[in-house]
Amino acid sequence: MNVPLLDLKRQYQTIKDEINAAIGEVVESQGFKLGPRVAAFEQEIASYCGTKRAVGVASGTDAILLALMAAGVGRDDEVITTPYTFFATAGAVTRVGARPVFVDIDPRTYNIDPSKIEDAITERTKAIMPVHLYGQCADMDPILEIAERRGVPVVEDAAQAIGSEYRGRRAGSMGLLGCFSFFPSKNLGGYGDGGMITTDSDELADLLVSLREHGQTETYHHWTIGTNSRLDALQAAVLSVKLRHLDGWSDGRAANADYYDSRFEGTGVAAPHREEWNRHIYNQYIVRVPERDELLSYLRESGIGCAIYYPKPLHLQECFKTLGYSKGDMPESERASAETISIPIFSLLSDEEKTHVADKVLGFVKG
Numbered sequence: 215m216n217v218p219l220l221d222l223k224r225q226y227q228t229i230k231d232e233i234n235a236a237i238g239e240v241v242e243s244q245g246f247k248l249g250p251r252v253a254a255f256e257q258e259i260a261s262y263c264g265t266k267r268a269v270g271v272a273s274g275t276d277a278i279l280l281a282l283m284a285a286g287v288g289r290d291d292e293v294i295t296t297p298y299t300f301f302a303t304a305g306a307v308t309r310v311g312a313r314p315v316f317v318d319i320d321p322r323t324y325n326i327d328p329s330k331i332e333d334a335i336t337e338r339t340k341a342i343m344p345v346h347l348y349g350q351c352a353d354m355d356p357i358l359e360i361a362e363r364r365g366v367p368v369v370e371d372a373a374q375a376i377g378s379e380y381r382g383r384r385a386g387s388m389g390l391l392g393c394f395s396f397f398p399s400k401n402l403g404g405y406g407d408g409g410m411i412t413t414d415s416d417e418l419a420d421l422l423v424s425l426r427e428h429g430q431t432e433t434y435h436h437w438t439i440g441t442n443s444r445l446d447a448l449q450a451a452v453l454s455v456k457l458r459h460l461d462g463w464s465d466g467r468a469a470n471a472d473y474y475d476s477r478f479e480g481t482g483v484a485a486p487h488r489e490e491w492n493r494h495i496y497n498q499y500i501v502r503v504p505e506r507d508e509l510l511s512y513l514r515e516s517g518i519g520c521a522i523y524y525p526k527p528l529h530l531q532e533c534f535k536t537l538g539y540s541k542g543d544m545p546e547s548e549r550a551s552a553e554t555i556s557i558p559i560f561s562l563l564s565d566e567e568k569t570h571v572a573d574k575v576l577g578f579v580k581g
Contacts (some may be wrong), residue, residue: 215301217558217567219519220399224562225463229455231235236451246447248392256410256455257448259394262377265412266389267419270445271426274373277409278306280443281369281391282341284411284421287312291340295371296326297527297539298547303371304528313537314342316529318544322487324500324554326354327546330361342368346375346385348523349401349467349497350488354380354388361389369393373409376402377464379493386412396453401467401495402460407450466561467496470568474499474557477572482579498523499559503579506553512578518571521556 228231240251252270262267271277287293289311295303297316304314306351317330326344344352354368361368368389372378375385385390396408413419424431429440471486471494478485480523484502488494500523503509513520527547529539541548557571 216517273407275302276443277393297529328356349495351380374497
């Protein structure tokens with residue numbers, strides 16, 4: 215039996231009429247950039263995340279980049295973040311001229327370890343950027359306490375975590391700014407790239423609206439230098455439809471995770487750890503085994519979709535060599551990169567498929 219890591223065609227079939235109608239309305243209007251559909255979707259996301267404002271941009275990467283710009287991060291500043299994440303987290307830091315300062319992860323949740331943050335703060339620190347990895351929020355209370363005491367803003371990289379909760383608060387609502395991605399594989403995925411920035415600050419939201427259109431407040435009048443990063447109306451229309459189904463899909467993922475958890479308990483397979491106070495949306499379901507690469511090959515040969523996130527942590531990437539990090543500096547991130555693998559978790563997995571995946575993983579471990 216072949217089981218895909220993700221099957222968006224199945225999802226489309228369940229909402230086909232809604233999606234096609236929404237796309238058709240945009241095409242009929244011939245209004246493709248920003249406009250009322252984007253504005254309406256921004257309001258929907260702000261309401262969903264529990265923030266005052268939301269600003270649509272062209273991608274999750276741009277969401278991080280523009281959020282850092284709005285927070286005043288620039289040349290020779292430092293931003294504290296995790297090395298165990300997608301490249302855009304630290305890439306955006308360098309693009310604004312700042313330096314990423316890496317802090318190792320909690321080996322259970324794979325999120326940044328709050329106990330290691332304060333020692334990394336210097337007079338150049340201009341932001342702390344936790345990543346809510348794989349759909350579970352980082353341990354935010356101690357991070358926010360450190361940030362407030364040291365006078366440093368928190369920018370949440372919530373690209374994988376829309377709808378996740380930390381002690382009753384939604385991802386993207388706890389820091390100064392929250393950054394989301396609508397890449398197609400996300401729980402809320404578009405039909406192309408798209409992103410969103412959430413905030414409770416009208417001042418920052420208005421700044422972001424300007425920055426996403428080359429720093430203009432009126433056409434051809436530029437008070438600062440921004441970039442071209444507008445959310446398409448087509449993407450907003452698709453995402454608005456999908457948002458109505460998001461919680462059901464995320465609950466389906468959580469139910470699938472519960473099944474896997476029960477199958478893997480007491481075996482040689484380390485299932486994801488979920489903090490009891492968190493709502494985990496399982497953008498990915500990550501298992502951990504010492505023989506990860508062998509498991510990857512075995513599952514692929516068995517027709518089961520799987521992937522490695524992330525095989526080389528950022529502090530060891532060639533492009534960050536000048537930062538001065540070496541192998542062994544972030545031991546938990548390095549171990550996670552060597553031992554973790556993602557298996558199918560999307561909400562429309564059949565019971566037969568889930569059973570087959572779990573059987574294959576356990577068969578490899580026991581064999």
